[in-house]
Amino acid sequence: METLSHFAPLVALSFVPLMAVRHPTADLIVLDGRDGSDRVTDADLVRRAQGGEAWAHEAIYRRHVKLVAATARRLLRNPSDVEDVVHETFLIAFEQLHRLLDPAALRGWLTRIAVSRVHRRFRWRKVTSLFSGDEPGARLEDQASGDASPDQRAELALIDRALARMPLKLRTPWVLRFVVGQPLDEVAVACECSLATVKRRLAEAEAQVRAHLGEDGP
Amino acid sequence: MSAPHDPTLPERAPLDGVLEAPIDEERIAATWQRVVEARAGRPRPRRVWMPVAALAAAAALVVGYVALDRDGARPAAGPLASRDGASLAIGAEVASTGVTRELSFDDGSQVTLAPEARLEVLANDGAHFVSLLDRASARFSVRPGGPRRWSIETALATVEVVGTVFTVDPQADRLVVTVEKGLVVVRGERVPGRVVSLGAGERLEVLADAPRAADAPAPAPAPSTDAVATAPAPAPSPEVPVAVPGAIVPPSSETPAAAAGTPPRRAEPARAPAPRDDAARVRDDARALAGDDAGPAGADAPALAPEAALREADALRQAGDARAAAAVLERAIAAGGDDAAVGLAAFTLGRIALDALDQPERAARAFARVIELGTPAGLLEDAYARRADALLRAGRTADARAAIDAYARAYPQARRLAALRARLPADP
Numbered sequence: 240m241e242t243l244s245h246f247a248p249l250v251a252l253s254f255v256p257l258m259a260v261r262h263p264t265a266d267l268i269v270l271d272g273r274d275g276s277d278r279v280t281d282a283d284l285v286r287r288a289q290g291g292e293a294w295a296h297e298a299i300y301r302r303h304v305k306l307v308a309a310t311a312r313r314l315l316r317n318p319s320d321v322e323d324v325v326h327e328t329f330l331i332a333f334e335q336l337h338r339l340l341d342p343a344a345l346r347g348w349l350t351r352i353a354v355s356r357v358h359r360r361f362r363w364r365k366v367t368s369l370f371s372g373d374e375p376g377a378r379l380e381d382q383a384s385g386d387a388s389p390d391q392r393a394e395l396a397l398i399d400r401a402l403a404r405m406p407l408k409l410r411t412p413w414v415l416r417f418v419v420g421q422p423l424d425e426v427a428v429a430c431e432c433s434l435a436t437v438k439r440r441l442a443e444a445e446a447q448v449r450a451h452l453g454e455d456g457p
Numbered sequence: 458m459s460a461p462h463d464p465t466l467p468e469r470a471p472l473d474g475v476l477e478a479p480i481d482e483e484r485i486a487a488t489w490q491r492v493v494e495a496r497a498g499r500p501r502p503r504r505v506w507m508p509v510a511a512l513a514a515a516a517a518l519v520v521g522y523v524a525l526d527r528d529g530a531r532p533a534a535g536p537l538a539s540r541d542g543a544s545l546a547i548g549a550e551v552a553s554t555g556v557t558r559e560l561s562f563d564d565g566s567q568v569t570l571a572p573e574a575r576l577e578v579l580a581n582d583g584a585h586f587v588s589l590l591d592r593a594s595a596r597f598s599v600r601p602g603g604p605r606r607w608s609i610e611t612a613l614a615t616v617e618v619v620g621t622v623f624t625v626d627p628q629a630d631r632l633v634v635t636v637e638k639g640l641v642v643v644r645g646e647r648v649p650g651r652v653v654s655l656g657a658g659e660r661l662e663v664l665a666d667a668p669r670a671a672d673a674p675a676p677a678p679a680p681s682t683d684a685v686a687t688a689p690a691p692a693p694s695p696e697v698p699v700a701v702p703g704a705i706v707p708p709s710s711e712t713p714a715a716a717a718g719t720p721p722r723r724a725e726p727a728r729a730p731a732p733r734d735d736a737a738r739v740r741d742d743a744r745a746l747a748g749d750d751a752g753p754a755g756a757d758a759p760a761l762a763p764e765a766a767l768r769e770a771d772a773l774r775q776a777g778d779a780r781a782a783a784a785v786l787e788r789a790i791a792a793g794g795d796d797a798a799v800g801l802a803a804f805t806l807g808r809i810a811l812d813a814l815d816q817p818e819r820a821a822r823a824f825a826r827v828i829e830l831g832t833p834a835g836l837l838e839d840a841y842a843r844r845a846d847a848l849l850r851a852g853r854t855a856d857a858r859a860a861i862d863a864y865a866r867a868y869p870q871a872r873r874l875a876a877l878r879a880r881l882p883a884d885p
Contacts, residue, residue, distance in 0.1 A: 291870035300489055308480035309473060321480060322488050329492050379476075387475040395472065420471030445469070 285342035288333070300329055303349050306419070310353040310429075312382065313418045314411065320360055328353045347428030350421065354411060354429045361407060379418075394452070401451035405444060412437050413444035483547055486587070487580055494584070536581040537605060538563045544578075545586075551576045553593075565600040566607075571626075579610065594626035594633075601639060601764045601798050613663045614645030623655075632663040638771045640801065640836075656808070657771035760788035763798035770805060779813040790826060800832040807843055817850035821860075842873045849880050857881065 279298070287295035304325060311324035331352050339348055379399035383392050402410050412430050415421040421429065427437040480488075536545065540561040543551050551560060553570040560568040560576075570576060574593035580586070587608045599607050599618045607618040609625050613632040616625055621639025626632070634643055636655045644652045647663050655661055761769055766789030773782035786806040790799055807823035810816040824844035831837065841864035848857035861877050868874075 297489065300492065301485075304485050304488070305479060308485075312479035313473075313476070322484055322491075325480065325488050326491050326495070329488075330495050333492070333496060379472075382476045384475055384477045391475045395475070398472070416471075417469045418472045418476070420473050 280343070281345040282342035285336065285339060285345055289336055289339075289342075296333055299332075299345070303346060304329075306346065306421075307349055307353045309419045310350055310415065311357055313379075313414050314354070314357045315360065317360075324353055324356045324360070327356050331356075344428065347425035350415065350425060350429035351431060354415075358407065358411075397452050398448055401448045404451075405447060409440050409444040409447070412440050413448070416441055417445075483579060487547070490580065490582075490585060535583055537566075537586045545581050547578055547581055549578045551578075564603045564605065566603065567598040569596040569598075571595060590625055591627055594624055596622070596624045598622045599639075601767060601801060613665060614643050614648050617642040617644065630665045633660065634663075635660045638768055640805070656805070658775045760792035761785065762792075763789045763794045763802045765789075767798070767802055767805065770802075770809075774809065774813075779809050783809045783814060783816075783819070790823075796830050797832045800827050800830040800836075803827045803830070804833070804836050804840060807840070807847070811843060811847050811850075817847040818853075820844075821847040821851060821853075821856075838868050838871060841867055842871065842877065845877050849877070854882060 281299075281302075284295045284299050284302070288299060307328050308321055308325050311321045311328075312318065315321060315324070328349060332349055339345065378396065379402070380392050380395040383395055387395070402414065405413070408430075412426050415426045415429055416423065423434060423437060426441075427434045430437055430440075432440075539545050539551075540563060541559075543549075543560060545551075545562075551558075551570070552575040553572055555572055557572060558570040558574075560570065562568075568576065571593040574595050575591055576595060577589040577591075578587075579589055582605075584605055585608070586605045587610065589610045591612065595609075597607070597609065597618065599621055601621070609616040609618075611625060611627040611632050613627065614634075616623070616634055618639075618641050621641055622637040623639070623641050624633075624635045624637075626635075632645075634641065634655060636657055636659050638657050640654055640656055642652060642654045643661055643663070645663060647665070648661075653661055760766070766785050770782035770785045773779070773785065783806055786802045786809070790803050790806065793799060803823045803826040807820045807827065810823060811820035821844050824840045824847060827833075827836065827840035828844065841860070845857055845860040845864055848860050851857075857877075858881055861874065861881070864871060864877070865874055
């Protein structure tokens with residue numbers, strides 16, 4: 240159609256950049272991670288989101304929502320708060336994305352925001368528990384998957400009790416490292432402390448967990 | 458462990474493997490919607506320190522609701538409900554076994570499930586109704602201008618609805634989307650360019666073994682016919698080339714769907730009105746919409762409501778009378794009505810005027826009306842781009858320049874800006 244030819248270059252241009260932009264060091268960017276071919280780096284996504292590309296925000300969310308949710312779920316005792324923490328974390332992250340100087344550090348930065356939101360809730364509960372007693376919520380063993388063996392459930396229960404006695408500054412890095420499975424450098428970023436400090440806190444927390452397991456274990 | 462060489466570090470396998478998933482897909486989708494809505498200026502996230510304020514707000518809402526209801530005003534929409542009692546709670550499945558099943562909804566929309574089709578509800582609130590369709594086809598009749606945006610997920614693509622009648626047929630090796638009335642947007646990795654909009658009488662087939670948009674070569678800069686089958690489909694309009702079975706319509710091909718140039722990602726919320734310098738021109742163009750350029754067909758006929766006009770225009774267009782279709786829409790727009798339906802009618806008029814009638818002035822006025830109304834939000838960026846395109850084609854260089862500037866202010870990252878600016882004559 241003759242009249243459409245006027246618009247064709249616009250159409251072509253409008254559809255090209257999303258998927259045909261070349262990675263600086265590799266071939267075509269592929270966004271579909273379902274087949275393991277996800278080759279867009281966090282830094283790429285952050286830069287594109289900082290540039291205002293709305294799809295990059297959603298890609299960041301889809302990529303990291305489970306990490307943020309795991310951080311909230313494993314640290315919090317109240318599962319109903321998890322969605323709120325996830326919501327707030329990404330809302331804050333997207334509002335402050337321009338402040339992220341190292342786009343490659345996105346994971347740790349998101350975890351840090353999530354941890355801060357969780358800690359806010361702990362502070363609030365401290366206030367409300369003055370009126371309502373101890374905080375309710377799910378224990379770690381309540382979060383066990385259907386495949387978990389009885390031994391694993393028993394261990395989770397013991398660990399849970401050990402964690403409940405720990406101060407937050409020890410509990411948070413231990414949960415991020417040994418429950419969520421975060422690398423040490425990201426745990427340090429999330430806890431806003433140095434790598435040396437996080438190692439020290441992990442060692443201290445682990446000693447308490449082991450002591451508890453030794454006391455109460457079979 | 459990342460540092461096994463450090464003897465001071467404790468060793469322990471992460472426990473996440475024996476714990477249940479921290480969040481399920483349904484909540485992931487719902488939470489993303491909350492993020493999108495909050496970023497669009499809707500309610501801020503719930504703060505743990507604001508329970509009293511929340512209670513006060515809830516009380517105010519109740520009072521407001523009662524007051525509005527007493528005055529006969531329509532209350533805010535809640536989740537979509539079925540008129541036949543079928544559950545539409547998130548996670549609910551509605552299936553038809555052996556026979557066709559009709560579903561009617563409280564917003565006036567209808568869905569006809571083919572035998573063995575299954576519809577699973579993924580999200581359902583006052584603003585969205587998202588469902589997953591598999592096993593067989595379903596025909597959707599979504600009330601235009603309704604309070605919710607409908608999305609139908611399938612294995613191969615997502616179909617988003619502006620207000621329309623269409624059929625989604627997920628087959629083993631392909632997805633077939635056929636639009637009877639209105640407009641739908643189809644998105645997916647295997648949809649050429651990742652997104653295609655379809656108008657009345659158009660049909661799209663997405664093949665399961667088609668290369669994903671990511672793997673496909675970039676669309677050619679000019680229309681070509683090598684990858685497009687153009688044989689007629691049932692009841693085609695002379696102005697509306699239709700994709701045929703077995704073919705995928707690339708966005709750069711000669712189809713109105715391609716020309717629609719819909720935004721490459723999920724529809725964005727309505728933007729602020731056009732800035733001052735262009736706003737007056739938008740208003741003038743929009744006000745002139747029912748002026749002297751109206752088509753001759755049925756000039757004295759009474760105006761239909763926008764929804765009825767869209768149906769009538771679709772029928773006329775499919776019968777090959779684009780001029781009469783434009784006239785019907787123009788009268789409906791001038792008569793006014795629900796903003797969303799008027800906006801959709803104006804956008805459709807703009808497409809017809811620009812693509813079928815070669816009347817860029819008329820198209821510019823129609824797209825100006827869409828911009829002025831700010832709805833449908835999912836077509837707003839396209840309306841800005843098409844208005845600028847129409848003004849360029851009409852030779853109104855100064856107005857086109859202002860329209861492009863307005864487009865840039867509303868959508869600074871829009872990919873069509875560079876191509877539009879390239880068509881402007883150089884400053885003297």
